[in-house]
Amino acid sequence: MGIINLALRCPKSFHGLTTDPQPDWGWDDIISELNVLEQKLSDSSGGRPLSTRMEFPAILNPVDGHRSHKAFVMRVSDDEMEDTESSDEDSHNQSSMTGRRFACGELDLSDTDGSEDELDLETTGNRLMDKTGLEEGILIELEREHQLRVKEEIRNRLYALEADMKNENERSVAVRGRVEKYIEEKRETDRRLDKQYQRKIAEALESHLSAVQRDHQQISLIEERRIRSDAEEAKRKETALLEEKARQERAKAEAEAKLKAAKVAEEMQKAALDAERRAKEAAEKVANEKSKTVAAEEVQRDANIKSLSGVRGGDGHSKELGSDAPDKVRSAGINIKAAETALRLEEERLGKYKEVAEMNNRLRLGSNKNIQSYERQIARRVKQISGTQENFREKASDLVKIVNDPLCPQSISIAMFAKQVVSLCEVSIGATAFACARIIVIVTSQVPVAMDIVLAEFHKACIYTVPKHIRYSESAFKTKEAYYKAIGYQEKEGKIESTTSYLQRVEAYMTLYAALVQTEINGFRNLHGLKEGWAWLARFLNTLPVEPSTAVALLAFLRVAGFMLFRRYKSQFRKILNIVSREFLASLKNLRDPQANQVIEQIECYIESNQYLQEPQGWQLQTSLQSKAY
The missing domain is CATH 1.25.40.510 (GLE1-like)
Structure with a gap:
């Protein structure tokens, strides 16, 4: 529930005195306080109706019993308190409680343009306050002290709320810092992973290019070997043709040599036949001479056979x-x-x-x-x-x-x-x-x-x-x-x-x-x-x-x-x-x-x-x- 600011129907400053509009009061607190105050006034008036205009009587001095013309203590406003720089909370509370005192008995708090009912209420209030005497002064003093306690409690609650809000803000700032730090770490991790991924991609690409280059080299080597083998095969075939031609020439030469040798052998055979014929003729001439030695030769042959056996x-x-x-x-x-x-x-x-x-x-x-x-x-x-x-x-x-x-x-x-x-x-x-x-x-x-x-x-x-x-x-x-x-x-x-x-x-x-x-x-x-x-x-x-x-x-x-x-x-x-x-x-x-x-x-x-x-x-x-x- 929000805070309702109440303003008094009087000037904020009068003869150098400042009124306290009580901006920190809640609506429920004000209503309850007004009800209590109205009940007390009704009880004190003996059931008579109150005038719409009320004057605040002077508070009696409890020492000598005379009416005091000093006004009740008013707290300085929150705006002025914020402007003051105090070192500790006790001095601040004390300064807020000891404000300037002013008399409100003869001060008209109503606007000049107020209705006749308000004027009557003020007149009636003044009269009532004049008749109250010592009891009313005590009652008013107690009321004032009660109001101060309520205000102090409200003020303490506000301070606690402000401290909680400040702590909550600090916690939110810390959480926000941790979140930003986590986000930064996450980004750094992502950047590192991206670098690793890019490095792997580069390595894979390099290995692929190396494999492709190696394949091209192998293909070129195979092609060179094939060309070399073809050249060697052609050279070998050429050599084989040359050797075959040489072999044929050799064979032809050998055939010619054999033919010549055959002719020579034939001639030699003819010469041998002629020699054999001449030998036969010579043998016939000496046949008679050998007939004498046949018996001796047969005897010698028989002796040789016996010795061999x-x-x-x-x-x-x-x-x-x-x-x-x-x-x-x-x-x-x-x-x-x-x-x-x-x-x-x-x-x-x-x-x-x-x-x-x-x-x-x-x-x-x-x-x-x-x-x-x-x-x-x-x-x-x-x-x-x-x-x-x-x-x-x-x-x-x-x-x-x-x-x-x-x-x-x-x-x-x-x-x-x-x-x-x-x-x-x-x-x-x-x-x-x-x-x-x-x-x-x-x-x-x-x-x-x-x-x-x-x-x-x-x-x-x-x-x-x-x-x-x-x-x-x-x-x-x-x-x-x-x-x-x-x-x-x-x-x-x-x-x-x-x-x-x-x-x-x-x-x-x-x-x-x-x-x-x-x-x-x-x-x-x-x-x-x-x-x-x-x-x-x-x-x-x-x-x-x-x-x-x-x-x-x-x-x-x-x-x-x-x-x-x-x-x-x-x-x-x-x-x-x-x-x-x-x-x-x-x-x-x-x-x-x-x-x-x-x-x-x-x-x-x-x-x-x-x-x-x-x-x-x-x-x-x-x-x-x-x-x-x-």
Whole structure:
């Protein structure tokens, strides 16, 4: 509820005195005070009506009982209080209570233009106040004190309200400051987030541009490589054309040389015929003279035949070697255990190997081609062979292309291929033997002469692939080292390798040889297939002695080729195994050689557990490498 300002109907200042209009009173307080005052006046007048105009009588002095002409105390207005600067609240309240006193008994507070009723009320009031006496003065004084208390209470309430409003304003200012601070922090956070977001966008854009630039560089590199490869291909084709033209010219020159040689040979043949004819004529002339010496010549021939048959019958070594044994071995008197057919085949294969080697030497001396690069390509692809179908197809295709490459003499590529394939056994062959055997079959089916070169490499590296065995004798070998070298031991850093290392290599060679024997590929012919494997097994058991080295070779062959031999020959293969178990193992046990104990147990386990019924490890090529799957 708002504050109502009341103004007295009198001048605000009279003779230097200021009236108090009481601006801080509330409407309800004024009404209640007026009602109380009217009730008191009615009681004091004895029920007589009051005049509308009332005069304030002089207040009696309580000391001497005389009427005092001093007016009642009036409080200074709030406007004047606001102008005064006071240091404390007590002095302010005291100053407000001690105002100027003035007499209102004879002061007309009404306006000059007031009605007659107001004048009558003032006259009646004055008369009443004159009659009241001491009681009315006390009553008025009490009323005045009550009014002062009410005013003071109202004033205190106003001060409290002002303090509350001031505190509320301060709190609102503090809250507003905190809100502004929060807003500023929020803005700062937003600016920081915006900077981070812009930085991320810049980084992403930079990485994208870098990737695009890298892609462009890769594309340009690929394009450069393609252009370079095209140029190299064109250059290679041009070189190939030039070499082909040179080869044709060489072939033409060779044909002309052969034609000339044929003519020369024909002339020489004619000359030989003429010489033979002349010799016949001369022979007819001396026929009579020779008839006398015919009997002596026949006697001499019979004596020579008898002496030759005596030497063969008395020398056991010649019987073991057979009529087709090499002259060098026969002249050296080395004791060799082998079948005659096996030795003859070995001699033929070594002869072809020797011819190819001599031809390659002549080609290397008379050719300017980079033959070593082809040899390195063959060696690298052979070493990369693994037991997977993808690798097998890739390496087989590459090797066939290199062998049939017209830029490289085929004899050189064949010899290098055979040497590299067989040399794999010096490291470790394992399950890759079947993949190597498949590649050998594919290459040799297209170049048949390569099979003889590969088998010759086998025979040079391991005598048991023939099969044959050389016995030691002091008359044939000067030292044990010479004998070890003859049967296949290798010399490293001036020392002969150990027997264990030698037997491991024998096992590796026989594993690869057996894998070659049992390999069958649709669309390709194996020139040394199961038929040759069966013949090898028969020659081995018929001619070779029982020793730890021969036992190792037999076990390696059976483990790899036994599965396919049993599928082809069935009961015949079982009979062979019975012979091995009954005769070969019995003889091996009688040797009582500690080195043979392990191989005896392995052969017995192979036969008794029927391992030949199971596919050997690596027989089926893997679809992919396990490392690629991981």
